[in-house]
Amino acid sequence: xxxxxxxxxxxxxxxxxxxxxxxxxxxxxxxxxxxxxxxxxxxxxxxxxxxxxxxxxxxxxxxxxxxxxxxxxxxxxxxxxxxxxxxxxxxxxxxxxxxxxxxxxxxxxxxxxxxxxxxxxxxxxxxxxxxxxxxxxxxxxxxxxxxxxxxxxxxxxxxxxxxxxxxxxxxxxxxxxxxxxxxxxxxxxxxxxxxxxxxxxxxxxxxxxxxxxxxxxxxxxxxxxxxxxxxxxxxxxxxxxxxxxxxxxxxxxxxxxxxxxxxxxxxxxxxxxxxxxxxxxxxxxxxxxxxxxxxxxxxxxxxxxxxxxxxxxxxxxxxxxxxxxxxxxxxxxxxxxxxxxxxxxxxxxxxxxxxxxxxxxxxxxxxxxxxxxxxxxxxxxxxxxxxxxxxxxxxxxxxxxxxxxxxxxxxxxxxxxxxxxxxxxxxxxxxxxxxxxxxxxxxxxxxxxxxxxxxxxxxxxxxxxxxxxxxxxxxxxxxxxxxxxxxxxxxxxxxxxxxxxxxxxxxxxxxxxxxxxxxxxxxxxxxxxxxxxxxxxxxxxxxxxxxxxxxxxxxxxxxxxxxxxxxxxxxxxxxxxxxxxxxxxxxxxxxxxxxxxxxxxxxxxxxxxxxxxxxxxxxxxxxxxxxxxxxxxxxxxxxxxxxxxxxxxxxxxxxxxxxxxxxxxxxxxxxxxxxxxxxxxxxxxxxxxxxxxxxxxxxxxxxxxxxxxxxxxxxxxxxxxxxxxxxxxxxxxxxxxxxxxxxxxxxxxxxxxxxxxxxxxxxxxxxxxxxxxxxxxxxxxxxxxxxxxxxxxxxxxxxxxxxxxxxx
Numbered sequence: 061x062x063x064x065x066x067x068x069x070x071x072x073x074x075x076x077x078x079x080x081x082x083x084x085x086x087x088x089x090x091x092x093x094x095x096x097x098x099x100x101x102x103x104x105x106x107x108x109x110x111x112x113x114x115x116x117x118x119x120x121x122x123x124x125x126x127x128x129x130x131x132x133x134x135x136x137x138x139x140x141x142x143x144x145x146x147x148x149x150x151x152x153x154x155x156x157x158x159x160x161x162x163x164x165x166x167x168x169x170x171x172x173x174x175x176x177x178x179x180x181x182x183x184x185x186x187x188x189x190x191x192x193x194x195x196x197x198x199x200x201x202x203x204x205x206x207x208x209x210x211x212x213x214x215x216x217x218x219x220x221x222x223x224x225x226x227x228x229x230x231x232x233x234x235x236x237x238x239x240x241x242x243x244x245x246x247x248x249x250x251x252x253x254x255x256x257x258x259x260x261x262x263x264x265x266x267x268x269x270x271x272x273x274x275x276x277x278x279x280x281x282x283x284x285x286x287x288x289x290x291x292x293x294x295x296x297x298x299x300x301x302x303x304x305x306x307x308x309x310x311x312x313x314x315x316x317x318x319x320x321x322x323x324x325x326x327x328x329x330x331x332x333x334x335x336x337x338x339x340x341x342x343x344x345x346x347x348x349x350x351x352x353x354x355x356x357x358x359x360x361x362x363x364x365x366x367x368x369x370x371x372x373x374x375x376x377x378x379x380x381x382x383x384x385x386x387x388x389x390x391x392x393x394x395x396x397x398x399x400x401x402x403x404x405x406x407x408x409x410x411x412x413x414x415x416x417x418x419x420x421x422x423x424x425x426x427x428x429x430x431x432x433x434x435x436x437x438x439x440x441x442x443x444x445x446x447x448x449x450x451x452x453x454x455x456x457x458x459x460x461x462x463x464x465x466x467x468x469x470x471x472x473x474x475x476x477x478x479x480x481x482x483x484x485x486x487x488x489x490x491x492x493x494x495x496x497x498x499x500x501x502x503x504x505x506x507x508x509x510x511x512x513x514x515x516x517x518x519x520x521x522x523x524x525x526x527x528x529x530x531x532x533x534x535x536x537x538x539x540x541x542x543x544x545x546x547x548x549x550x551x552x553x554x555x556x557x558x559x560x561x562x563x564x565x566x567x568x569x570x571x572x573x574x575x576x577x578x579x580x581x582x583x584x585x586x587x588x589x590x591x592x593x594x595x596x597x598x599x600x601x602x603x604x605x606x607x608x609x610x611x612x613x614x615x616x617x618x619x620x621x622x623x624x625x626x627x628x629x630x631x632x633x634x635x636x637x638x639x640x641x642x643x644x645x646x647x648x649x650x651x652x653x654x655x656x657x658x659x660x661x662x663x664x665x666x667x668x669x670x671x672x673x674x675x676x677x678x679x680x681x682x683x684x685x686x687x688x689x690x691x692x693x694x695x696x697x698x699x700x701x702x703x704x705x706x707x708x709x710x711x712x713x714x715x716x717x718x719x720x721x722x723x724x725x726x727x728x729x730x731x732x733x734x735x736x737x738x739x740x741x742x743x744x745x746x747x748x749x750x751x752x753x754x755x756x757x758x759x760x761x762x763x764x765x766x767x768x769x770x771x772x773x774x775x776x777x778x779x780x781x782x783x784x785x786x787x788x789x790x791x792x793x794x795x796x797x798x799x800x801x802x803x804x805x806x807x808x809x810x811x812x813x814x815x816x817x818x819x820x821x822x823x824x825x826x827x828x829x830x831x832x833x834x835x836x837x838x839x840x841x842x843x844x845x846x847x848x849x850x851x852x853x854x855x856x857x858x859x860x861x862x863x864x865x866x867x868x
Contacts, residue, residue, distance in 0.1 A: 088117035088382050089407035091141040102360040107158040110360040113140030115353040118381040122327035126335035130194040132216045134209045135249035137177040146197040151414035159422045162504040171636040178202040182638040188513025192237040201635045203626050207257030211623045214592045215599020216246040217272030228552035238604040245338045248276040253284020253292050266592040273338040275345045281352040286367035299348040315345040321352035322384035426463050440486050446478045508637040509671050517693035523720045525713035536680035537706040540570035543684040546717035548578050557584045558610025568706040590619035601641035614649030615659035629671035642694040650742035652703040654833035663798030673697035674770040678744040685721030702742045724771035732762035735787040740766045750848035772806050779813040786818035796825045
């Protein structure tokens, strides 16, 4: 077998077979042709938008050589060639995605939910159970927000660290599905312009501190859409800026490499060197890949000729990596011009054939939905006085060259509109057909926001707290600490990270002494870096672990809201059940002191993070029940502990470690007949304080703690209460129109509670501003007992002024 000797500027020599070089050339030609054909499909109208990996092909072929089974990629939408090379994408799947084909077999990354070049490996089977991650080369589902892929890199790499260093994990029977002694490397990719984002720098810092097996590649084509590097990066060179992260003989850091994106020889060597550092020594690397091009511009939404001058465009033609690779092959006499032309021709033919097949598959799947519909519409048309109008609609549907599902539904609705005054038996059949289609399309486009598998948190059975006559009264923090202790003991996959959770035992002592007992690997202090604390949890959860990540105060969750929203909350949805990250996020909020330590931004969280359960326990015993439920299950959730509850006394349950509470089931704190008060969290105590005043005025209030905002009252217990009292107040600490409005909408509109009202519903909320400092700041910024009493009394007075005369 002939060999090509590759001279390496880093270490010695390496040999690549002729066959391997030609396979690589075929792959870069295939990928380039996909980009070219993909762009044409957008401009033809078959696809809505296109973004491609042209100009990055040779680099990614080299990278694929060291990407092993069990490794993970966390990248962005230029990684087309890499994913092709590692078996994560076929030509047909490429086009199925650009056409938004909803068949998960044809488009396994997202079943048509994501635009093209958003790659994803299916990590779960059809039942939502983990498949082996060690039998494939894995991609975590991409997101469009640039640098949004970075935070989870810390967690994916941290999982390798834990699997290597936590001996108890190695003893678990299923560990072989997730790791081989922590030898897995995480391959992160990012564009040069996106290195300006804070997510990039926070992740680089976290990975460097933790010394994780991560290799981050920066694809540098010198532009971010139309903006050149001089506006993005100090010194116009990200490599120069990163040089301070370089490890040396006395200081840990990164291994830094710089290599040209068209230099096939050195690319192979650089990636091999970086792999060795990461896989064998758990030393991270950064590879700055320079002199890359973007032949078709940023995307199909604009032409790069508008912002690149003639000199730059000429340079890009000359230094196109595929062109340079071809020149290198010819220079080394590996193949003739005719052989390479034959490879190029074969790539074009294959891509063209795959494109047509994918389009026909997509179109035929939609046409199947009209098979039984067409004769039924004909029958209705023949009986209708609007026959010609109906047949015109049908003809448009049948003759459409780019039929979409919305066309079918619009046609059906139009027929119903037209025949609204005509009675026909066939319309009942048509209505049933329409309902079946809408149900089918709802499954295709709106399913899997939350897990519905047997490991779902909503499937865990309730085990209520039990007490003995001599149950001890202890601080709420003690109840938390004892439960976390037992949870760490029984679940080796569980670990807890966050600011001050280790040596200090968290700022409220809920983890006191647990680092000393279980070691730093299980209860771990982090730097002040909320976004990558969340990312560390996301990545580790994707790899089968059970992280609890702490955001010290709820107000500071804003640092990580983009990562929570764009990555964690929609991960299960955007992969149509193909990936999950069962991360538990622990925080504390509600009342304490001042603008940044008294937060109840529930509506921000709830409206941004659908897909993550939001749990708001009123005390630490309830919190324990929810933590135990979540640890047993496989859903992401945020648990907001009450800031002022850690030193309040609670009875210590005799079955503490076994308590599990169901999600979405409100708890009736006190029964009553006159009015229903719906609340949660720290507000429960304020409402109970107000209730003492209400009782003195002969007002019987039913107090309901919703316990979880997401999911919300799945058994409609609040409506049942409203049927009895016919009056309702929603009380919380969020801003006006925030969570109180959500609760009202759910109870009155969604659950139909409006029909039982005898008085206008009311809300009690905090002021529009954040809470001021000190006790008076709290009193005048947030709801207080007097405010609640007066609101309830005024409602009662309006309905019965004789019994309840006005107070003021």
